[in-house]
Amino acid sequence: MCADTPEYKDTLNLPVTDFPMRAGLPKREPEWLQRWEDIGIYDRLREKTGRESFVLHDGPPYANGHLHIGHALNKILKDFIVRSQQMLGKDSRYVPGWDCHGLPIEWKIEEQYRKKGKNKDDVPVVELRQECRKFAEGWIDIQRDEFKRLGITGKWDNPYLTMNYHAEAVIADEFMKFVMNGALYQGSKPVMWSPVEKTALAEAEIEYHDHKSHTIWVPFKITSPVADDLSAARVVIWTTTPWTIPSNKAICFNEGLKYALYEVSEAHDGNWAAIGERYIMEHTLALAAFGAANVEESGFKYIRDVSSDELASMTCAHPLAGADGGDGYWDYEVPMLHGDHVTNEAGTGFVHTAPSHGADDYEVFMKRNWLDRMTHNVGEASEFLPHVPFFAGLEVFDRKGKEGKANNAVIAKLVEVGGIIARGRVTHSYPHSWRSKAPIIFRNTPQWFTAIDKEIGGNDTFGKTIRERALTEIDNVKWTPQTGRNRLYSMIEARPDWVMSRQRAWGVPLTCFTKKDALPTDPDFVLRDDAVNARIVAAFEDESADCWFADGAKERFLGNDYNPDDWDQVFDVLDVWFDSGSTHAFVMRDRDDGPEDGIADLYLEGTDQHRGWFHSSMLQSCGTNGRAPYKAVLTHGFTLDEKGMKMSKSVGNTIAPEQVIKQYGADILRLWVAQADYTADLRIGPEILKGVADSYRRLRNSMRFILGNLNGFTDAEKVEPSDMPELEQWVLHRLAELDDVVRDGYAAYDFQGVFQQLFQFCTVDLSSVYFDVRKDVLYCDGDDSIARRSARTVLDILFHRLTKWLAPMLCFTMEDVWLERMDGDGASVHLEDFVDTPKSWLNPDLDAKWSAIRRVRRVVTGAIEVERTAKNIGASLEAAPTVYVADATVRGYLENIDFADVCITSGITISGDTPPNGAFTLDEVEGVAVVFAKASGDKCGRCWKTLPDVGTHKHASTCARCNDALG
Structure with a gap:
């Protein structure tokens, strides 16, 4: 107008x-960031007293590399919460933090050493750790600026870092609580091991990818006295890890399955399964197993069922027993054992059991207290150790994570000794390290564990064991979405003991001592002394955890109460998930800006953290405090490209936050988050x-x-x-x-x-x-x-x-x-609270009335648009239509307001008559029709309405309203 x-x-x-x-956000946003810093908004908000506390505890990102779009999503969501809770009237505090220890940073430093021709093992541990600390500090500064550029509010001038001296002291102190309450133990059991990174891994450090594995069907000769028709039979196992056959110690079957004896009656030339040979297999799996051995269905026959009692009474020979050059290494009995983990989903119904290389295998042996039968055949690079005949030095996976020579060598030896009836390849989901992306192995190695089913002292309100406390506390936490509760519950319900140790240098050490010549099962194997622990914590506070690796550290910490020659110092470092799982202690509990009860109001991370930070924090806090470290947990999904594909640099479909900010500004990225359903x-x-x-x-x-x-x-x-x-x-x-x-x-x-x-x-x-x-x-x-x-x-x-x-x-x-x-001076919308809106403004009857008016308006504007499109008029103010409304109540609404103004016309007539044929209507608005008519009169030169009185007033070419406005 x-x-x-x-x-x-x-x-x-x-x-x-x-x-x-035009917003000009890329250029102008940094100016507001500087203004917020200049006026100290975050600290000024803390000056508002008497408000209810709200603390969102930041899950620490890892300090290496630029931010990706997932980082942006996570931090923006947190910022939405922190800002909105503050404006809802709370004291909403947010301390950003970083996870600083761990293998990825140490790996980067090793790469730098290799480029310089230096051997990592020749570098003093403290020097290596200082290089790692410096590397992390550099990336923290970079990431801090990148997070701030997204508009994230928080205590940026005093974040928490897991490598701060106090943090390292608290992490060590939290670890020593497990030492003191008896939850910590040293065990030799199969753990997930990365041959590339040469360290044990936790479940949270594993991701699953398709992997092509060898498959072999291996017959074991029966050596114990059995019925005559079984004396020449062999028990057939199936495995996707041929390299574990040299470590076989048993065969497992399931008493609930049906097993049978079969004989080969027809065979192709060259078959490894020859005519006349007898094999025992699970009944429903026999056809597929013989098919893999190139024996057709007509080429084998069923002889009889084999009972569980018969199987349990058998012993077998290792398939490599008696092999020339083996020097009797495999000349031992292989028992047949019941195992609940055995199924008839694939294979033969018999599971080759190597307790040093499988969790189920280990549990079978542990129940029988047969841990003295464990093997130690594979080294940290997944290589067979020197004492293993035929295979010494051969690797399962090489330094780059590619398949080594071990599998093929084992298969070739089995073929040579007649210990195989079929082989193949299968693509299946297989565990990989999330860092190196390389496949892992299960390897028996001495590690430190936290027992989650052992009764421990402390707060037992929610249970006497860590698992009991965690499962109870999960239901005292508010989960959004609720499916997060079920996911974490099932994970903790089924998880094994926590592998605490890593064979690396950059981290908080396992601050404990073991007694020489004592067994791990001895009560005094681990030193438990409050005074020693206190000296360690005090030293870490003043000097960082580096002092653990300094010359004379053992003598210093043991003091005069113990003879250093009687004790060994442990130099493994803690699982970094223990670091981040302990943040509730040195952030929520110890900082002045933490909650009074030390429990965070909210944890917010991606759904992968049910097996990561949510998980480790729950276990750690339940072990030391007897309760959960959070009151509520909120999760978000992952970021995908426009086609729903996972982002990958190699594919070229990644979107970097920096790229979006440069083109559009951070508020567009924030708006993308606001518009989306972040739970998916x-x-x-x-x-x-x-x-x-x-x-x-x-x-x-x-x-x-x-x-x-x-x-x-x-x-x-x-x-x-x-x-x-x-x-x-x-x-x-x-x-x-x-x-x-x-x-x-x-x-x-x-x-x-x-x-x-x-x-x-x-x-x-x-x-x-x-x-x-x-x-x-x-x-x-x-x-x-x-x-x-x-x-x-x-x-x-x-x-x-x-x-x-x-x-x-x-x-x-x-x-x-x-x-x-x-x-x-100092003004900012972010210093404000939401305005109270009077409930007296609510008027449902008026809303219903204006909803009806707006529906009629839609028909009028639709009719006028038809005329404008036909170029009969140029603007709606040239119109003065007649509106036919069947509903008398609605007609009354329209007659009591200036409906012409509402429709932006110069005039309007309301009628209850039957509309003429050809009147404009909309199907979705019943009982309303419009007949178009042009407005009569002249066009006001000021407001552009066409009215009969234009030109009859003091001011030329004006209507009465405009004439009065002009005075």
């Missing part, structure tokens, strides 16, 4: 604002970001309209809601409704729900209806007009709510909007 003549244009109250139409996997890509940017533009235009039409607004203009026109009262009703939606949504972390409601309100209720209707009043009414003052009062109310409601999500843009009106 604009005047035809220059003099009239100057009399209009057109929008005035410096708020630009999130897609992102160029087209998606274009859509997000369009949504941002529409929202920005709404805010710009508000700002432009509030130019010069003062409190003196304000109108009480009861004195406002109905349209304004309806907007206030919608705000009162939204107040509950926003507060409840933020409290439930439903950012998508909050944003969708606000976006729809801004673009549909405001831009398409209220702003559209009220432009005429705002631009053309006189300054004292009650309608204009009411509209501006509502715009002021909208300003104070929308900027604050959207500020947690669009932190930069809403700061820009806020400062456009509230600029001053």
Whole structure:
């Protein structure tokens, strides 16, 4: 709406604002970041006293490498929560942190050494650790700046680091609590081992990928006395790890399965399964096993069933027993044992059992107290050790994670001695190290474990063992989504003891001593002394954990109470998940800005952390405190490309946060998070970001309209809601409704729900209806007009709510909007709370009335658009249609308001008559029809309405309203 003549244009109250139409976010956002730092927003918020505490505990990212889009998603979600909880009236504190120890950093330093021709083993441990610390510090500085650029608020000048001296002291102290309560023990059992990284791995460090493995069917000769028809038979096992055959110590079967004796009656030339040979297999698996051996169904016959009692009484010979050159290495009995883990899903129903290389195998032997029968045949590089005949030095996997020579060598030897009837290859899901992406092995090696089923002291409110406490506490935690509870519960319910030790250098050491010449099972094998522990903690506080590796450390810590020659110092380092699992102690418990009870209100990470940080934190805290370290856990999905594919640098479908910020600005990235359902996997890509940017533009235009039409607004203009026109009262009703939606949504972390409601309100209720209707009043009414003052009062109310409601999500843009009106020393929207919205504004009857009015308006605007498209008119103000409304109540609504203004026409006629044929209708709006007519009269040169009285007033070419406004 604009005047035809220059003099009239100057009399209009057109929008005035410096708020630009184009955001220019990439350039302007750093200016706001600097301003927030200059005025110290985070610390100023802490000065607000008497507020309920809310602490989101940051799961520490790892300090190596630039941020990826998953980092951005995680930190932005956390920022939404921290900011919204603060604006809901709480003291919402956030201390960012970093995970600093561990193999990836140590690996980088080793790579640097190799490039310089240095051998890592020749470098003093303390020097290596200092290099690792320096490397982590560099990346922390880089990542801190990258996180801050996303608009993340927090205590950036004092984050927590797992390598800080105090943190290392607390981690050691938390570990020594396990030493003191008896949960820690040294055991020799198969653990997941990375041949590439040469260290034990925890379940949280494993990911599964397809892997092509060898498969072999190996017959074991029966050596014990049996029935005559079984004396020449052989028990057939199937395995996907031929390299473990040299370590075989038993065969497992399941008493609940059906086993039978079969004889080969026909065979092809060259078959390893020859005519006349007899084999025992599980009944339902025999056909597939013989098929693998190239024996057709007609080429073997069933002889009889073999009972479980017969199987249990058997002993067998190792398939390599008696092999020339073996020097009797495998000349031992192989017992037949029942095992619940044996199934008939694949194989032969018999499981080759090597207790040094499989968890189920180990459990079978442990139940029988046969741990003295464990083998130690494979070294840390997955190589057969020198004492193993035929295979010494051969690796399962080489240094790069590729298949070594071990499998083929074992298969060749079995073929040579007649110890194989079939072989093949199978692609299956196989564990890999998430760091090196290389396959792992199960390897028996002495490690330190935390027993999670042993009764320990301390707070036993929720159970006497770590597992009992964890499973009980899981149900005392609020999980969002609830499926997270089930996932963690099942993992902890089934998990084995916690492997604590790693054979590396960069980490917090296992601060304990073992008695020489004592067995791990002896009560005094591990030194338990509070005074020794206290000396260790004090030294770590002052000097870092490096002092554990310094010359004379053993003598220093043992003091005068013990003879150092009687004790060995442990130099393994802790699993880094124990580091991050202990953060509740040195962050939540020890820091002044932690919660009073030391328990975080919320942990928020990706769904993978059910086996990672959520898991280790729960176990660690239950072991030392007897309870969970968090009250609630919220999880988000992973980031995918636009096609739903996993992002990969090799594929070229990655989206870096830096790239998005450079092109669009951080608020567009934040808006992408706000618009998405973060509980599922999130897609992102160029087209998606274009859509997000369009949504941002529409929202920005709404805010710009508000700002432009509030130019010069003062409190003196304000109108009480009861004195406002109905349209304004309806907007206030919608705000009162939204107040509950926003507060409840933020409290439930439903950012998508909050944003969708606000976006729809801004673009549909405001831009398409209220702003559209009220432009005429705002631009053309006189300054004292009650309608204009009411509209501006509502715009002021909208300003104070929308900027604050959207500020947690669009932190930069809403700061820009806020400062456009509230600029001053230290002003910031992020220092504000959400405004209380009176419940008295709620008016459901008025809402129902205006919903009906808007439905009729849709039909009118649809009819006018037809005429405009046909070029019968140029603008809606040239129209004065007749509207036929069947419902008498709705007609009454329309007759009691200026419906022409609502429809932005110059005139309108409401009729209850039957509409003529050809009247415009919409199928979705029943009982309403419109007949178009042009408005009569002349066009006002100021407001552009076509009215009969134009030209009859003091001011030329004006209507009565404009004439009065001109005075």
